[in-house]
Amino acid sequence: MKRENLNIGWKFYLEGDAGTAIMSHLQTVSLPHTWNDRDGTNANYRRGTGVYTRTLTVYKCIGASYYLEFGAAFSVAEVYVNKALAGRHEGGFSLFRFDVTKLLKSGENEIVVRVDSRDKEGIYPHTADFTFFGGLYRDVYLITASRTRFDLDYFGSDGVKITPALKDDGTAEVDVTAYVTNPRSDLKVDVALTFLGEKVAEADVPCENARVSFRLENPRLWQGKKAPLMYEARLAITDGIRKWDERIIKFGIRRAAADENGFTLNGERVPLRGVAMHQDRAGDGWAVHNEKRRQDFELIKEIGANTLRLAHYQHGRAVYDFADEEGLCVWTEIPFISGYDGGDENALAQLKELIIQNYHHPSIVCWGIGNEVTMEKGDPLPLLEKLDKEAHALDSTRFTVQACFSPEDPESEVSKAADVVSYNHYFGWYAGETEDNAVWLDDFREHFPRRALGLSEYGCEGIVGRHALFPRRGDYSLEYQAEYHEKMAKIISERPWLWATHIWNMFDFASAARDEGGVKGMNNKGLVSYDRKVKKDPFYLYKAYWSNSPFVHIAGGEKQARAGEKCVIKVYSNLPEVTLYVGKNAFETKKGDKVFTFEVPLKRVVKVAAVAEGCRAEAKIFRVRKKAEKGKGEEDLKYAKYTAPEGRFSIHDKLGEVMAKPQGEKLVQTVLEETARYMEERGRNLPKISPAMMRMASGMKIKRIISMLGDSVPDDMIARLNDELNKIEK
Known part of the structure; x- marks a missing residue:
């Protein structure tokens, strides 16, 4: 098989709403490319159709097959060869190929790729807290293959499946299956396993039924950061003289599991502590070259993380390769985000592509089937159950996981849909106190002692250049971000039973709809700035917790x-x-x-x-010379006007004290029902308040709970609530 890179020589234009070009001339572009590299932090960034064209000269060989391979295109791509449709792909993050053998001619060929980044019914994602960058933002190749070849048509796979299994007696079994297109009885598949260049096992099997199992007596294990050792499988379709096709695939032998006591790798307890990461960078959007991807991994390596959550979609192949090499344990997922509105077929297809294309990476320990899927309207449970079943059918060696929206009831069927659950909690940022994270985690542990639990997201924003003498929640200062993470790092270190914790986020990233802290189009929760030039103070805090490389850092900067x-x-x-x-x-x-x-x-x-x-x-x-005075907290300032006569309740009192009164319990239920109706009218769901959340909320002041609900409780409702509370005697 021959692979020819086609990244250079493309012409590009954007289509207007009527299907006509909205640019006066074609741009010459190289891939990877996105048309949102400049407006991706603008609320009105362009979502539409981009058209890529190029001439491809091919001198066809008799008996050869030709494929066009695309690393990714967001989100719907139609590929035309000499004006004929080669294929359509739905989903913006996975690799896809089209067989163009019959469409290509010897000589010059016209290739046209139409990429549509608009929201499409039935195609995930629909809405999320990050920018959707349109374009051909990964590599493109022309593949030339023999008529008899390893399969190239099955969900972007390489036509080979290698399943290593570490046995209880310390040996390993490695199953190798090759899927051959147009097999011939006079051909065989040679299979060899090597470690550090030395052959450790080999066999040849018939082309028509190319499957073999090897037993390794003393396998070298992929041990995460301690020793990320990998084998190579070398496969060739051959008649003994000529190679018709070949593959070289790296894989690792390891066993990973999560339970109520935490995460284990090869039987050893290893608390996973690390970061989540999006794929965009300043000036590049999603069109990032692998050299820059490597820089990101160097920063992750410096901080000492041992796990990486790849949010919220399939990342490029090089990212998984880097994770394998660095020994990071990876959570990778599909873009089933925020809510459910159909699209089962597409979600399942994206899951198949994710698993089939990345099956061999030892760094991947789990498959993510959803993120905060109860945040908006719709019942996601049936689809979650389908995704979980499909994941296990495709891969019996890894567990499934989902990230639950903070208010999701741990007793709900949704929270139990995957093998393992993690929660996205932002106590101490969007609402509440940072210490509330500890309260919630311990409550879960007490009431569900047999379930594995992780933190899939936690963090707060720190805008580069924003400082505060007396930092407080909501001020976007680097000082508050540091104080928040100091508390969170300690909370997490005291709870080794958390199977995995992932900081949101390793890097600042684009989120076009945002306008927070005076900065538009950005989520500034990163430990490192969007341009990778500034390591914020929490970067060094976690380096102190996770890294063995000696260092000192003075918080606050050099000046x-x-x-x-x-x-x-x-x-x-x-x-x-x-x-x-x-x-x-x-x-x-x-x-x-x-x-x-x-x-x-x-x-x-x-x-x-x-x-x-x-x-x-x-x-x-x-x-x-500025006088240093500690200001009032955000909630104190916002709700100061709501008062109460002596001996009566107000929103400044604790929920549990109010609900201890029969009138108070009835009032709270009425307000929750009114809030639910208010949110439903605006196309949102009020999450069911779980017993765990209610136990934690009982110790909170009502104004704090209102703050947690944000704009779901309008000012007039707050005023009416306070008036009704005034009628209840303490």
Whole structure:
């Protein structure tokens, strides 16, 4: 099989609504390409049809077959060869191929690819908190293959399936199946397994039934970051002299599982602690070259993460290759997001492509079948059950997982649809206190002690350049982001039974509909900025928790403005002892664990340095004359106008105290029903309040719960609620 890269030499234009070009001339572009690289952070970014054309010169060989292979196109692609339709693909993230043998002619051929990024009924995703970048944003190839070849027509597979199984006695069994198109009785399939270039097993099998099983007595295991060792399978269709087709496929031998006590890899307890990641970058959108993908993995490697959640769709093949090599345990998923509105066939097709195309990657430990699918209207359970069943039919060696919307009842059938569940929780950011995460996690553990549990998303926004002397929730400051993650890192480290935790997000990413903190079109929850130039303070906090590479870091940056007579210098380090220098003099030495704080007298300009075991970080502190006053919290300011006579309730009281009164319990139920109707009129669902959420909410003030519901509770409803609470005696 020959692969010819077709990334260069394309002409491109955007179509208008009437199907005519809206550009005065064709652009010359190279792939990967997206037409949203500049407007992807704009609420009105272009979603429409882009047309790619090029001339392809082919000198056809007798008996050869030809395929066009596309790494991905968002979200619907129609491919034409010499004005004839070669095929249509629905779904914006997986590889697809079309057999164009009969459509190509010797000499010049016209290739036209129409890519439509508009929302389409029955094709996922529909809505999500990230930008959908239109285009041919991965590589394109022309494949030339023999008539007898490894199959190229089955959901983008390579025509080979390798299933390694680690046995209880320490041996391994490796099943190899080759799917051959147009098999011949005079041909055979040679199969050889190698490790570090040395052959460890081999066999030849008939072309018509190409399956063989090898037993390895002392297998070398893929051990995650500790030792990501892999084998190679080399397969060739041959008559003993000529090779008609061949494949070289890397795979790893390992066993992964999750239960109520956490995650195990090859029988060893390994708490998975890491990050989630989208595939876009500043200036590139989704059209990112693999060299830049490698840079992203270098940053993930630096922080010391051992797991990666690839959100919320299939990523490119190179991403999985990098994860294999770095020993990261990967959660990868399909774009079944936010809510259900049909599209079962498409969701199942995208799941098949995800699993079949990535089956051999040892880094992948689970298949994700949904993310926050109860956030909007519709019943997702039947589809979730189909997806779970299909995943196990395609792959019996991995478990399934889904990420549940925070209010989802742990007792619901939806939360149990996959083998394992993780929750997206943002207590401490969108609402509540960071400590509420610990309360919820412990409550789940107490009431469901036999179930595995993870955190699929947690995080808060920190806008580069935004600072606060007294950080608080909702201020988008880097200081609040650091304080939030300090608490979360500690909460997680104290709960090793969490099978996996994934920070949302490793990198800032585009979300065109957003307008938060004075920044449009961005989700700024990343530990690293969108352009990858700034590592925010929490990056170094988690490096202190996860990495063994010695370092020190002074939080707040190299130049900081502070007010007052004294200031607190915060240092992150994975070393046991840090000395702070003020000027040239040692000021104080402290022993600690990850986070070190020093209170330093503040002059006009203070130069400080943190030193530990040969590592050094420096900063300049500038004193400013601004009076340092701690402001009121966001909820205090917003709800200050709602008061109560003495001895009566108001929204400033705790829910549990109100519900202890019969009138209070009835009032709360009435308000919930009214809120549900209000949301339904606007096409949204009020999630069922689970017993776990109710137990946690009983200790919250009502104003905090209202804040958690956001715009689902309008001001007039809040006013009526407070008036009714005023009627109830304490």
